[in-house]
Amino acid sequence: MRIAIIGFGVVGQGLVEILQDKRETLRQQHTLDVQIVAVCDTAKGSVYHPQGLDAALSLQAVQSTGSLDSYPDVAGLVRGLDSLSTIRDTEADVIVETTWTDLETGEPAITHIRTAFQAGKHVVTSNKGPVALAYKELKALADAKGLLWGIEGTVMSGTPALRLGTTALAGCTIRAVRGILNGTTNFILTRMEDGATYAEALAEAQRLGYAEADPTADVEGYDALGKLLILAAVVLGHPVSARQVSRQGITHLTPQDIQRAKAQGKRWKLIAELQCTDDGVQARVAPQLVELSHPLAGVSGATNAITYITDLLGEVTLIGPGAGRRETGFALLADLLDIHRAIQRR
Ligand SMILES: NC(=O)c1ccc[n+]([C@@H]2O[C@H](COP(=O)([O-])OP(=O)(O)OC[C@H]3O[C@@H](n4cnc5c(N)ncnc54)[C@H](OP(=O)(O)O)[C@@H]3O)[C@@H](O)[C@H]2O)c1
Numbered sequence: 001m002r003i004a005i006i007g008f009g010v011v012g013q014g015l016v017e018i019l020q021d022k023r024e025t026l027r028q029q030h031t032l033d034v035q036i037v038a039v040c041d042t043a044k045g046s047v048y049h050p051q052g053l054d055a056a057l058s059l060q061a062v063q064s065t066g067s068l069d070s071y072p073d074v075a076g077l078v079r080g081l082d083s084l085s086t087i088r089d090t091e092a093d094v095i096v097e098t099t100w101t102d103l104e105t106g107e108p109a110i111t112h113i114r115t116a117f118q119a120g121k122h123v124v125t126s127n128k129g130p131v132a133l134a135y136k137e138l139k140a141l142a143d144a145k146g147l148l149w150g151i152e153g154t155v156m157s158g159t160p161a162l163r164l165g166t167t168a169l170a171g172c173t174i175r176a177v178r179g180i181l182n183g184t185t186n187f188i189l190t191r192m193e194d195g196a197t198y199a200e201a202l203a204e205a206q207r208l209g210y211a212e213a214d215p216t217a218d219v220e221g222y223d224a225l226g227k228l229l230i231l232a233a234v235v236l237g238h239p240v241s242a243r244q245v246s247r248q249g250i251t252h253l254t255p256q257d258i259q260r261a262k263a264q265g266k267r268w269k270l271i272a273e274l275q276c277t278d279d280g281v282q283a284r285v286a287p288q289l290v291e292l293s294h295p296l297a298g299v300s301g302a303t304n305a306i307t308y309i310t311d312l313l314g315e316v317t318l319i320g321p322g323a324g325r326r327e328t329g330f331a332l333l334a335d336l337l338d339i340h341r342a343i344q345r346r
Contacts, residue, residue, distance in 0.1 A: 003092055004087065006099060007097065047078070097127055101127050113138050118145075124336055127154065150334075155306075174235065179307065182304075185218055185221075246283070
């Protein structure tokens with residue numbers, strides 16, 4: 001399998017590290033041999049070799065100098081292709097799209113993925129934007145071309161939240177979905193229950209790398225909202241738009257609110273929720289009081305969780321990491337393995 005990576009940041013590099021570490025296992029246990037033919041990144045530069053790049057050297061270049069320009073010159077190496085040329089004009093079978101998420105426009109990822117499908121290439125991505133905003137269009141294009149689109153990493157990183165809903169629970173009717181889909185806010189609420197103020201907990205989350213310098217997307221619920229849009233479209237087959245989701249973050253919660261809940265045997269959690277109704281789907285992100293006996297109440301720190309409420313199984317809850325270099329790299333690997341198995345079956 002030949003892959004081209006568009007966006008060589010934390011997750012793109014995490015995938016390459018995993019592919020290196022597991023090279024032999026992937027060959028022996030899964031007959032999967034991945035060759036990286038191109039890596040393209042706006043600031044770090046771009047390298048392409050039709051016979052494949054040296055994965056270790058690409059990591060070494062970026063990690064020691066911050067740029068692919070220090071990748072050694074070898075015969076046949078092409079430098080400087082932009083993302084669209086990399087997608088269209090290289091021999092990759094699969095495009096790995098790991099550029100920034102933009103939940104307002106979905107770009108540049110929507111254009112990258114559309115271009116890949118038009119060029120007859122499969123795609124795996126951890127980028128929420130294109131799935132939240134353009135799932136129907138892009139999935140239809142992939143289907144029309146007989147191509148596969150792996151998106152597991154867009155919700156709860158490598159924890160198989162989407163596979164659980166779409167594959168393992170197929171045959172059940174899913175009546176509702178409730179999740180703790182943002183690790184930063186869950187970490188802040190956990191620390192506030194331990195006695196920290198909101199400002200102290202946020203500063204700690206930023207120090208540990210869970211929260212961005214501008215934490216708005218997390219603490220005001222926009223990140224969780226993006227994941228709800230994905231779950232509605234992908235798992236429930238009922239796309240909703242951001243305007244249809246009622247959204248409230250955690251910034252108004254006080255230490256007194258948290259302690260009062262604790263005294264009542266409850267816990268505040270930022271819950272992202274989809275409820276199937278006769279008219280469609282109701283979606284909201286809001287802090288909710290959760291009974292301590294519920295599995296979601298026990299999910300602490302930066303961990304994520306999702307509960308599917310179904311007709312045949314009742315409630316099924318999955319708990320696991322929601323972010324991280326290798327955790328999200330693994331989501332991409334799981335999608336590559338799925339594509340490999342599907343190609344073998346054809
Ligand atoms: N990190 C996580 O734990 C995690 C978890 C789940 C999902 N995700 C998603 O996975 C994706 C990657 O995340 P990340 O943490 O790896 O982000 P990141 O470290 O910021 O990497 C994104 C990379 O994409 C590059 N890029 C942006 N636009 C590009 C373009 N048009 N062409 C080529 N490269 C482009 C950036 O380039 P420069 O900065 O070099 O200019 C950057 O290196 C994001 O969509 C993110 O939301 C991340």
